[in-house]
């Protein structure tokens with residue numbers, strides 16, 4: 001769709017240069033402290049199945065696509081989500097649909113499903129549009145004589161969209177800032193806390209600090225949930241038309257009981273966090289990639305003008321914006337916000353030539369699989385057009401999993417793609433983006449994959 005400038009190959013955006021050989025346990029511990037993708041070595045990307053023995057845990061990384069499919073499709077439920085992931089997320093989301101397993105998960109999923117029917121894409125489009133219009137207005141009034149930090153803007157708009165969809169209210173700036181900073185503190189503390197736990201070491205207060213940050217996030221929307229919960233259960237509440245209303249009305253499939261206040265808070269926290277932190281990460285990276293590739297901005301602008309004929313971007317236009325969709329997909333391939341998925345072995349099993357004992361951890365990493373040269377052509381290059389290339393169709397089908405795979409695939413994938421496309425198309429139409437003359441952003445992987453420090457971009461008016 002967009003040709004690179006003459007004499008230049010496709011752009012290769014930043015990623016941590018892998019170590020030549022496997023580092024010592026001590027070195028891995030130090031580098032993994034803040035970002036696990038920094039512990040990778042060259043062979044990590046192409047090996048079929050890796051094995052790391054930690055003092056307290058056998059740890060396997062599966063890259064072989066047939067093993068990946070076996071683990072992720074898991075119809076027999078022998079590879080549930082690992083308790084380590086539960087540890088990472090527990091203070092934030094408790095035992096919700098994201099972290100529960102087995103029958104408990106099935107029942108929760110049944111109760112939460114109607115809430116996701118509210119994310120019926122056409123119905124939520126106006127809420128998304130309202131939040132995006134506010135975003136454009138905010139950027140237009142910012143001091144643009146210097147580059148603008150993109151991450152907080154994307155966090156705000158993604159959080160605002162999910163807020164409007166869950167609660168039918170707009171997210172104010174003070175609450176957005178509180179969430180952004182608290183979530184940053186949460187990630188900073190929970191990652192080392194989890195590493196220490198993995199190595200069987202004392203926790204040095206990391207977990208306590210993470211729990212405090214989680215409590216701060218809950219305090220932002222706790223009062224809204226409490227008021228609606230009390231009103232609904234005392235018979236005085238008016239039925240809303242949002243996700244919270246579906247959760248209030250949900251009934252347990254066996255007992256017929258409604259969710260308790262605590263359980264609703266856990267589901268709301270899950271939907272809110274799963275639904276905005278990931279999307280914000282994706283949009284931040286997408287804008288960075290665009291800023292480095294002006295020819296892509298030109299190509300997308302031509303596509304948007306052709307399809308919308310200058311009208312506001314509508315739900316009906318999105319289907320025809322193939323270039324914008326490919327940009328979104330390629331961003332998620334290069335920078336999958338959820339860079340690893342963790343499963344637990346519940347019965348001894350053999351995979352390839354390895355015997356996995358009960359309790360072992362299996363990691364499936366979209367980051368590794370989507371950057372494996374045996375799956376993709378020029379895997380580290382930014383090439384959105386690959387999604388239209390018949391030679392890469394097999395990779396797109398089998399080696400592309402930013403939303404996971406199998407029964408536990410992301411429930412919000414369509415929602416995320418719609419908001420991502422709307423935001424990106426709206427920004428490309430309004431502004432020309434440029435990357436300043438500063439070092440490139442460095443990806444770090446904590447709970448989500450984020451730039452180490454906020455991405456700064458020039459936003460120049462198009463008109």
Ligand code: HEM
Nearest residue numbers: 098274275278279282338341402403404408410411412416
């Ligand atoms: C770019 C944005 C997003 C990405 C990359 C993403 C990624 C993922 C991934 C990888 C999983 C599966 C985790 C695993 O198998 O261990 C997942 C699950 C989930 N996601 Fe998303 N997600 C995104 C947006 C959203 C949105 C917008 C929502 C809600 C509106 C959402 C809600 C959920 C929920 C509730 C689950 C748990 C599903 C279950 O286990 O039954 N996500 N997501």
